[in-house]
Amino acid sequence: MLACLVRKRMKFSGNLVQTWKLGGVGASARGRRRMSSGAEAVVAKERADCVVIGAGVLGLAVARELSRRGREVLVLDAAASFGAATSSRNSEVVHAGIYYPPNSLKAKFCVRGRELLYRYCSEHGIPHRKMGKLIVATGASEIPKLDLLMHLGTQNGVAGLRMLEGFEAMRMEPRLRCVKALLSPESGILDTHSLMLSLVGEAETGKTTFSYNTTVLGGRVEGNQIHLHVAETRSLESWNGGESLSQMQQLELIPNLVVNSAGLAAQALTKRFHGINHRVIPPSHYARGCYFMLSGSRGPPFDHLVYPIPEEGGLGVHFTVDLTGQVKFGPDVEWIDGVDDISSFLNRFDYVVNPKRAEKFYPEIRKYYPELKDESLEPGYSGIRPKLSGPKQPPADFVIQGGESHGVHGLVNLFGIESPGFTSSLAIAEHIATRFLK
Template sequence: MRKSVRITTFLKSVKSSKIIIPPVKRLMSSMESNSIPKEKVDCVVIGAGIVGIAIARELSLKGRQVLVLDSSNTFGTGTSSRNSQVIHAGIYHPPNSFKAKFCVKGRELMYRYCSERDVPHKQVGKLVVATSESEIPKLNEILARGIENGVDSLRMIEASTATRMEPELYCVKALFSPVSGIVDSHTLMLSLLGEAENNGATFSYNTTVLGGQLLGNEIALSVTESQNLENMNEEVPLLPDLILLPKVVINSAGLAAITLAKRFIGLNSSFIPNAYYARGHYFSLSNTKMAPFQRLIYPLPEDGGVGVHVTLDLDGQVKFGPDVEWINGVPDIASFLNRFEYSICPQRAERFYAEIRKYYPNLKEGSLEPGYSGIRPKITGAGMTPCDFVIQGQDVHGVRGLVNLFGIESPGLTSSLAIAEHVSSRVLHSI
């Protein structure tokens, strides 16, 4: 039986009011108001993306009562549903980093989980290609890093071997990763969510956490229905629908995680990184009777991403992407309600043709059509050194029961089950 509810089910009555995303001083005044209903709960997970769902499942399996809050009308509407759906091997990331460790472990957990529960997936393998002699040293670096990270079966292959595997491919050398794959991320999330609900977790959609306040050893969360944010008016006083008093708060809000953390009154702001957003576009291959590739094809990584690569659907459809477009000036309301620009200008395809033809020279003009786009929640911007996942608990910020997850971008999908195990263990050992 589904346990998705509206937040108003926690109340005997809720007063209707116009709500705004509050300045800190207004948020504090609302916390101190005796007119706002308050409810004690065990664990609150903010964000029903793949990582939030996985954490909710893990906590519920450990016997905790879990409430998951998401501002959208269903689960996984942000980055979790707008990515390449790739199961990564773990070859790119610095040894001993969260990204490296969680990607390798998460991949193993994901293949096992999907196999045991019939979640559609396929271990198709991946070729990372050098298209010029000058790129070969970088390819060797990736190989060495992957081996150090514990990725099995990696091997460097000559161009002749690569083209026997993929006749449409051009390269001078390639790194073959046989353990890379693809997964139906929606079915995966649905399976994890069902298990969480079967273990007592409750999911409340259309529910926005506006912020919070530290009250001794507790965090009070200011909560409202998302529809109340539609007509923001700075002159209207803040009246949240509900204040939750949880023992555990997992801030897994993805694109809104940093914005939300800045609204936790009493949390030292020095522990909160800056937020950067990178939009990535995908184009689908059309006008072809047969898919030109049977494996994932990746160029060398670029600033902000892993390059415009070949992604396969489980039905064999080929997509190319994502590129990197840095976006600035994102207002709070956009991050809270996922109000980002996701449309794709067809003319953007012109930039794709040149990149793709470096490794797929037979790409025909006019064969790319707009697919979809997604936003990466980054904590480093253009030209900066890529940053690791940031998972902050009491040992970092001093707040008992609070875990903030920042910069959970790729390989977040692959790492999700490993992140969930780590966060669950961290929480249960701190309270």
Template sequence: MKLARKSINNLAQITSIRSLSSGIEKEKADCVVIGGGVVGIAIARELSLNLRRNVLVIESASTFGTGSSSRNSQVIHGGIYYPPNSLKASLCVRGRRLLYDYCKEHGIPHKQIGKLIVATRYEEVPKLNYLLNRGNENGVEGLKMMDASEAMAMEPQLQCLKALWSPSSGIIDSHSLMLSLLGEAESHGTTFCYNNTVVGAHLEGDQIYLHVSETESLKNRDHKSQHCPDILLLPKLVVNSAGLSSAALARCFRGINRGVIPPSYYARGCYFSLLNTKVPAFNHLIYPIPEDGGLGVHVTLDLDGQVKFGPDVEWLHHIDDTSSILNKFDYTVCADRAKKFYPEIRKYYPSLKDDSLQPGYAGIRSKISGPGEGFADFIIQGEECHGIPGLVNLFGIESPGLTSSMAIAAHVATKLSRSK
């Protein structure tokens, strides 16, 4: 466990206590955040900056933000879609405001370009009215219903019957955001420990023992055999922000009530980019009416104007908890999937040319409700739910998790503010 040991030994707050009985080295820590995605990084920043905790982030990959945080649409969402009073609604609206302020203060590349949600069939028009009401209830600013001519004047390539305009939506460079949050966390004492995976935990009284192993040593792990961790960490606080595998990991925590852990589902979303466009085909985000499992194959733009379409929804089956924790996800974008994209996109962009899409990248949604099961909220569980002091589990942090990241961090800090 070379890297972890190097980082851990640098931490003044950790006292090394070798366990002669078990033979596995144990280290005390103040606060451990599991997962260095945008949410884990924002939480580490918040806990070190505002709660003045000594934070250690354990990340299984060789650097930060290689999971969903760099495989998404990079859209700053308004907060329209989610049921009023849900965590998704409140944390998205609050997170969006925090994010825009943070971007302005720290020079993070972003653009508030606005978004059109479009109805392309008459049956869809009532859904736009429903979204307008919902967005208003959620406190989303400036929503406006547009008739086809007004929307199509804004976007000459667009075809629609009606559109809902959301001026507060935008795009962001998520990597720059993570880098900035990480820098602030580090300058307030957070240590990032890469190439190490939390493989489980157990409780002794109220003390959590986190089981940590070098990621490299897990590569050829046989699913059936018992794995002996390289080190046991004994933190006062633990935040499980392991993204796709947070629920799988929580199921490996001996002593936790499994009844409070939601099931895991995974839905891959692929992106295709538009070839040969000297002038961007669109200047705003264009979204169809949401579908089961996602927001529909939409238009998103990079900050340099490159147009992308996606993500579609492909439910992945047979991913067991060990494969999830070991990050054995397939992010391949099969060029054949373009066949399904053309008819979806042509509903609102009829002049899309044949052979103009090229495979981009894929992300995987961290779901806690399965196909056809409908809305599931973010779950952020503290002691009040699972009874374990100092532990916060985050489950189902799919979209709008990037937009909500700073609000999620503040929410977690509030939960932990009274912890020792």
């Protein structure tokens, strides 16, 4: 039985469906589905306590927190390992909580999450550095926007913010050019892989089981409870959108609590939950962000993170550095249209960094780092942001959606968890456990 497997706290990181097929998990019930040939295939039905869909940093944080509170947790992810999508393709920056409207979820969870994150990193030996950040105005027209950020950060309770005149900032960073700057001493960097690995370990030490290469196809509401339709990821590899996904179902899970932390696929998945009011599902938008690495440098040009004034869809092409000293600039914003279900389900996005995009990076970076040399940027990596607002639209807040919105008991949908989602992860997990565990 699945419940028995979890109770024994087995460190299971294989495939749930394949394990059932091989007899490693017994079925508590049997259902049937019609195969394309007309024959009927047996579909196992399993009960579970808590199911977390998605093993990104947020899913891992939620699983850890639920497990800490004594719950049995099953984490399902379509990829072969944790953190395969957005969580491994970001700036690795710990945000302070400056950019977001007061009382918004982004402001609340970023500030609280930063505190929890630094504490966690210190207690668990996760490499990190609170190096501080300078948000810079490179022209007089940007100063009012910098003043607004100072106001927002102060309203959000970010400690230590200080406005600097240009000469003060350039005294701190001699290679910087700006007319004014906002100093955020609470900002920093961390090793994202080490953090996620630690969260996995803590979750497994508790009552969490991981099943990779396992895709949640959709589900249905039955008796005000969500039933999840599950299949091996490899069974979808040849899917072209023509055949119904429901025909590929190999397992049915009946959990007490489901946390949909599917990130890029969260909305597409929720639309496949039959019996839910789909009008409450927010629209999904996708923005690719590319990073370029600095080559031929003997060391980072700055001791602080350096950010320009935010742009539409992002925080601007900024300077950051990882804990090995590798300098990177990015991300930019490239809106992506026409994303289909299979791309979001199986993370089949185009992550290739076109070297020609560097042509747009040079002038943006030279606004605050004029010494940047020609031909010094090399393609790095890219990530996709799961956004709730599109081009020319104001930024949207996080959406944490429970039964009061969609009417289904025990289902929590997490939508639009982009930046500062990584910084906010432990705080969001804390909130979910406190609000939805009964």
